[in-house]
Amino acid sequence: MTFLAGLVLLFSSSLSGQTDDKARIWWYPGDGSELPALAEYTNPEGRFGLLSANGAVATVGHPFFESLGANGRACVTCHQPADAMSLSLETIRIRWDATDGTDPLFAAIDGKNCPHLPQGEASSHSLLLNRGLIRIPLPWPPKSANGEVIEPEFQIEVVRDPTGCNTHPQFGLASTNPTISVYRRPRPAINLRYVTSSKFGVTPINGKSGALAAVDPETGQPVNMNMMADAREPTLRTQASSAAAGHLELERPLTTAELDAIEKFELQLYGAQIESGGAGRLDEPNGPPALGPAAMLHGRDGVLGNNTSNYVFPFEDAWQEFSGDGTDVELSEQNAFRASAARGHDVFFFRTFWIRDSMHINSVGLGNPIKRTCSTCHGMHMTAMDTANGWMDLGTTNLPWAKEEPVSPWASGPSEMPLFKLTCRDDLPPHAFLGREIYTQDPGRALISGKCDDIGAIVIQQFRGLSARAPYFSNGSASTLRELVDFYDRRYNIQYTEQDKADLVNFLSVL
Numbered sequence: 001m002t003f004l005a006g007l008v009l010l011f012s013s014s015l016s017g018q019t020d021d022k023a024r025i026w027w028y029p030g031d032g033s034e035l036p037a038l039a040e041y042t043n044p045e046g047r048f049g050l051l052s053a054n055g056a057v058a059t060v061g062h063p064f065f066e067s068l069g070a071n072g073r074a075c076v077t078c079h080q081p082a083d084a085m086s087l088s089l090e091t092i093r094i095r096w097d098a099t100d101g102t103d104p105l106f107a108a109i110d111g112k113n114c115p116h117l118p119q120g121e122a123s124s125h126s127l128l129l130n131r132g133l134i135r136i137p138l139p140w141p142p143k144s145a146n147g148e149v150i151e152p153e154f155q156i157e158v159v160r161d162p163t164g165c166n167t168h169p170q171f172g173l174a175s176t177n178p179t180i181s182v183y184r185r186p187r188p189a190i191n192l193r194y195v196t197s198s199k200f201g202v203t204p205i206n207g208k209s210g211a212l213a214a215v216d217p218e219t220g221q222p223v224n225m226n227m228m229a230d231a232r233e234p235t236l237r238t239q240a241s242s243a244a245a246g247h248l249e250l251e252r253p254l255t256t257a258e259l260d261a262i263e264k265f266e267l268q269l270y271g272a273q274i275e276s277g278g279a280g281r282l283d284e285p286n287g288p289p290a291l292g293p294a295a296m297l298h299g300r301d302g303v304l305g306n307n308t309s310n311y312v313f314p315f316e317d318a319w320q321e322f323s324g325d326g327t328d329v330e331l332s333e334q335n336a337f338r339a340s341a342a343r344g345h346d347v348f349f350f351r352t353f354w355i356r357d358s359m360h361i362n363s364v365g366l367g368n369p370i371k372r373t374c375s376t377c378h379g380m381h382m383t384a385m386d387t388a389n390g391w392m393d394l395g396t397t398n399l400p401w402a403k404e405e406p407v408s409p410w411a412s413g414p415s416e417m418p419l420f421k422l423t424c425r426d427d428l429p430p431h432a433f434l435g436r437e438i439y440t441q442d443p444g445r446a447l448i449s450g451k452c453d454d455i456g457a458i459v460i461q462q463f464r465g466l467s468a469r470a471p472y473f474s475n476g477s478a479s480t481l482r483e484l485v486d487f488y489d490r491r492y493n494i495q496y497t498e499q500d501k502a503d504l505v506n507f508l509s510v511l
């Protein structure tokens, strides 16, 4: 079966049977197939396009594709071409069923709620199987890049520990290596030229917090701090080293040649939805210039797009005016979808609502609340990340906004997420919006910075390939794009109409 990995599905015309496609195109570590210069993979909303700017990639011996460590995984295990180089919940469940839970993806280290739980029982892997989450063990208290212990501005207590990991004598907070386990979605390893761009707003002092920016340990230059949910990795190279030691359980450091190969591969890899079940081909020459993987290849990184000279996602006038004479039913359905996605673009870009009590946006001198748009936080041209260190507290992991009831229909019982109580020191000002005692499922950036203001602040992900990689948000709390939009509607009391919501979802689905 492995020979089918990486298959280019150019001519398959029907979207039915997509589950079979997905099962077949699982990319095994050490698979050895060539990654084509342009590959297309079916997903529930159409097709995702993955483009290698330097041409087809020979994966034999390639450190991104080979199993390097002890557990049989490769980087590609969690960064699957068919899933926008992330990993969808659907794929995870198919892997579980196809291998009875023996795929290396489910390795004890972090493919399980906690390493001590019985291997191969679904309940031990419930966060991966129900929300698509990988365990991220982080040392507490945090250390700075030069190894000094950072004195945290808050105390942390484990309030609820459904995985047993945070209170475990070997793996938990009270162990000899005090550790906090949080659970996060794999982030898409595409368009990383944009994610790591230093062309905008990268200064030695971090614009939002006034703290020193992280630096590239090899060059000493400040970096944009837009990678990982908590920006703990300054560069693709440090990220790859940590991923190899952690996820792959590789006991030696990556060699310079391996680091070079991974970084080079990642910086030439582009991805975006390329075909939409509703809108048809997204890479047509006269289509919206924001869409398709070639647009990502040719686009400019490090550009602020929340203005009408650059736009976050330039649509120009494509798809705006579809009349159709009603005689070609198929075409008029497609045009209707295109018009809806174009309206969704305008909702994203132009529709204002009151953004309130969100740390690192309402705290940076703009006011609280502020009447702005989605693109105020999501300002980076072509990716909708933040141009400068993009961590903000939207409420996805902090109470009262975090989703506490089970997300997936397969989940049993009450919330499966850990809950921490963080108490900010009383010799310092309290958190401006949440006070001194804060309950959170994932303290986010605060686990790295030790700062009260960073509690629950999560680095914005890029918006690309969304249709290939549900569920959404760092904690997988939105199982569909519609749930994501509903979250915003509740969080900021936007009062979108049904039409607005459908338009926004259609827009996000073609990115």
Ligand code: HEC
Residues within 6 Å of the ligand: 064, 073, 074, 075, 076, 077, 078, 079, 110, 111, 134, 136, 184, 185, 186, 187, 188, 189, 192, 195, 226, 227, 228, 229, 230, 236, 239, 240, 241, 243, 244, 247, 248, 262, 462
């Ligand atoms: C077991 C699953 C798993 C494996 C294997 C894995 N990753 Fe990841 N990857 C993740 C998760 C989870 C995150 C997000 C972590 C976070 O936000 O704290 C991530 C994040 C990333 C990111 C950051 C993308 C962004 O926009 O922030 C890159 C780059 C990346 N991984 C590359 C790699 C490389 C290179 C390897 C192999 C050396 C690798 N990964 C192996 C799960 C995995």
Ligand code: HEC
Residues within 6 Å of the ligand: 348, 355, 358, 361, 373, 374, 375, 376, 377, 378, 391, 392, 393, 394, 396, 397, 458, 459, 460, 461, 462, 463, 466, 471, 472, 473, 474, 475, 484, 485, 488, 504, 508
């Ligand atoms: C206050 C700033 C802010 C505003 C306003 C905002 N977002 Fe976000 N957005 C974030 C943050 C922070 C994240 C990451 C949260 C997480 O992963 O927990 C995010 C993540 C996302 C993602 C990526 C999800 C993923 O898993 O890849 C999408 C899509 C998104 N937002 C859409 C929107 C839409 C649509 C709007 C307007 C209704 C909007 N956002 C308004 C801050 C904001």
